[in-house]
Amino acid sequence: MTASTSAALDPAHEIPAIRRRGWSVGLATGLYGISFGALATASGLSLWQAVVLSAALFSGGSQFALVGVIGGGGGAVGAVLASVLLGIRNTLYGVVLARTLPRGGLRGLLRAHLTIDESTATALSGTTDEARRAGFWAAGVGVWIFWNLFTLIGALAGQHIADPGAWGLDGAAAAAFLALLWPRLASRDLVALAVAAGFVATITTPMLPAGLPVLAAAAVAVVVGLVGASRAHPARAAEGGPGAPQERPATAEDER
Numbered sequence: 001m002t003a004s005t006s007a008a009l010d011p012a013h014e015i016p017a018i019r020r021r022g023w024s025v026g027l028a029t030g031l032y033g034i035s036f037g038a039l040a041t042a043s044g045l046s047l048w049q050a051v052v053l054s055a056a057l058f059s060g061g062s063q064f065a066l067v068g069v070i071g072g073g074g075g076a077v078g079a080v081l082a083s084v085l086l087g088i089r090n091t092l093y094g095v096v097l098a099r100t101l102p103r104g105g106l107r108g109l110l111r112a113h114l115t116i117d118e119s120t121a122t123a124l125s126g127t128t129d130e131a132r133r134a135g136f137w138a139a140g141v142g143v144w145i146f147w148n149l150f151t152l153i154g155a156l157a158g159q160h161i162a163d164p165g166a167w168g169l170d171g172a173a174a175a176a177f178l179a180l181l182w183p184r185l186a187s188r189d190l191v192a193l194a195v196a197a198g199f200v201a202t203i204t205t206p207m208l209p210a211g212l213p214v215l216a217a218a219a220v221a222v223v224v225g226l227v228g229a230s231r232a233h234p235a236r237a238a239e240g241g242p243g244a245p246q247e248r249p250a251t252a253e254d255e256r
Contacts, residue, residue: 014126014131015134018125018131018134018135018138019138020138021122021125021135022122022135022136022138022139022142023138023142025118025139025142025143026118026138026141026144026145026146029060029143029146030142030143030145030146030147030148030149030150031150032147032150033146033147033148033149033150034150034151034153035154036050036054036060036067036151036154037050037054037150037153037157037158038155038157038158038161039064039068039071039158040053040067040154040155040158041154041155041158042071043067043068043071044071045067045070047152047155047156047159050151050155050158051148051151051155053066054147055144057083058114058144058147059086059090059116060147061087062083062084062086062087063083065082065083065086065214066079066083068082069082069214078212081215082215085214085218089117093117093120094112094115096120096124097111097115097120097123097124097136100123100129100132100136101132101133111136111140114137114141114143114144115140116140116143118143119136119139121139122138122139123136123139193220193221193224197217197218197220198217200213200217200219200220201213201214201216201217204217
């Protein structure tokens, strides 16, 4: 191990570094709040509805999905379903971080609220539990502060924008979805799945109310996942892996 690597793993150096990284991520991510705030008020939400939505929901993809559906003329049910669908990933992040971060009391509630893409990624970049906690709180608090600050600025600006499309804000929701999706396309199978889901969303958009094409695209992923799991189970059974039927040991009664 080199001296530089040793220093990087030293908690005395790692914790301040990961905290700086978390706050940098918070500022960079928070800037997207301008787009959300402007799009929210231009789509019909009031200033305070946009601000409260950012503070309480605090999930960029879910927020863009909600205002995107509303702005497209969709109903409340479709908007909420699309928002919840995109927020499910935060539950999975919580499971991954459960061993490192508090799970009960006020800190546990705060941790649940701050569990998002950026805080999870920053936490997982740490090499010790202490560093992971420091990274999580720095990124989580940083994103929350800057996201809400820039949401307010964007919402104020959005009240004076007659046509969001003229400023490119009508594409902000789609850009947010692509930003979430792109890093996860790590294999050909995932790329093929993304293309199939996009195709389904495209052909159902003229036929279904706003918000439902997103759910139809998600159904493609669910079906592919279920089919893959059902095919993997017989393969494990044939190889004697987990889920394979185990031979029952012979008993004295069998020998008789």
